[in-house]
Amino acid sequence: MLDYDREAAGYDASRGGEARAVAAAGAVERLLPEDTRVLLDVACGTGIVTRRLTRPGRRVVGVDRSQGMAAVASTRLSGAVALGDGARLPVGSARADAVVVVWLLHLLDDAAPVLAEAARVLRAGGVLITTVDKNQAAFAVDSDVAAVTAAVRSAYVPKGPDHVDRVVASAAGHGLRVVGETTFAGIGQGRSPRQWRERILEGRIPWARAADPARIADELASLPDQEVARPDPLYRLIALA
Numbered sequence: 001m002l003d004y005d006r007e008a009a010g011y012d013a014s015r016g017g018e019a020r021a022v023a024a025a026g027a028v029e030r031l032l033p034e035d036t037r038v039l040l041d042v043a044c045g046t047g048i049v050t051r052r053l054t055r056p057g058r059r060v061v062g063v064d065r066s067q068g069m070a071a072v073a074s075t076r077l078s079g080a081v082a083l084g085d086g087a088r089l090p091v092g093s094a095r096a097d098a099v100v101v102v103w104l105l106h107l108l109d110d111a112a113p114v115l116a117e118a119a120r121v122l123r124a125g126g127v128l129i130t131t132v133d134k135n136q137a138a139f140a141v142d143s144d145v146a147a148v149t150a151a152v153r154s155a156y157v158p159k160g161p162d163h164v165d166r167v168v169a170s171a172a173g174h175g176l177r178v179v180g181e182t183t184f185a186g187i188g189q190g191r192s193p194r195q196w197r198e199r200i201l202e203g204r205i206p207w208a209r210a211a212d213p214a215r216i217a218d219e220l221a222s223l224p225d226q227e228v229a230r231p232d233p234l235y236r237l238i239a240l241a
Contacts, residue, residue: 004045005068018048019187024235025052027184028100031129031239040096040121042086042114043104047073053100063089087113091121098122101130102237105162112170119174127241128176132164135206137186137233145196145230148219149207156207164238171240180239190229193220 028049032039037058041050044062046069054060054077062077063084064070073081084090086104099118105111118128139146139153159166168178191199197217200208208216 004064004066009068009072017188020185020189021048021052023184023187024049024102027182027235027237028053028102028129030182031127031180031237032098033127036097036127038096039098039100040089040091041100041102042089042118043101044073044077044081045069045103047076047081049102050100051076061091063091087117089117089121093120094123096121096123097126099126099128101128103131103134105130105132105167106134106160108161111161111167115167115170115176116174119171119176125241127179127239128171129237129239130162130167131235132162132167132238133236134162135160137235138189138191140183140234140236141231143230144223145191145193145220148223149196149216152211152216153207156210158206164236167238168240176240178238179241182237183234184237186233186235188232190232192225192227192229193223194226195229196220 041062044050050062062081065085
């Protein structure tokens with residue numbers, strides 16, 4: 001896992017910057033009730049998305065356990081950032097109208113404690129908005145990379161911590177059910193065949209590790225335009241209330 005304290009200063013530039021933040025915040029807004037007054041952004045990172053969720057009459061608070069990330073976020077959300085773990089939020093029960101969890105659950109061994117905490121801090125009728133199935137985002141759009149790797153990926157079907165079925169089932173235990181869904185593009189995040197090959201050979205792609213990385217890399221090497229990025233990933237957001 002990344003050292004987020006050390007990565008904080010350059011994190012945005014490596015993750016699509018303002019363009020991706022605009023797309024992510026717009027998707028969250030599509031799922032937020034119009035009367036949201038208190039919003040908690042869990043694992044807010046640098047606050048680049050959190051800042052765009054602020055509105056007149058809406059209090060937005062970011063929480064992150066990385067001091068480096070929280071320090072950057074504080075420059076965007078003056079006085080509205082707290083250090084804290086998503087599984088032990090520094091927030092009283094039933095205080096938030098909405099909890100937003102973007103790009104966190106896939107990093108965890110178990111998402112259930114974070115989902116339980118989100119449910120705890122939500123007021124009656126509140127909404128939890130979270131990304132799911134992050135590792136499938138790169139293949140939610142057609143490309144030659146997706147086609148070449150389809151058979152291997154379909155044979156490796158792990159239900160990771162952010163798998164939508166697991167998230168929905170865990171949330172149901174706290175009285176939350178799906179009430180909405182949308183997607184947004186990870187602007188600037190599309191990878192070229194060469195970049196995919198490098199990541200596979202470095203052992204960074206789980207479904208490739210479970211198969212034959214060298215063979216998959218060779219197949220990717222046969223594709224044209226090795227340096228050309230393929231379509232941006234398409235991230236999936238669900239709302240539970």
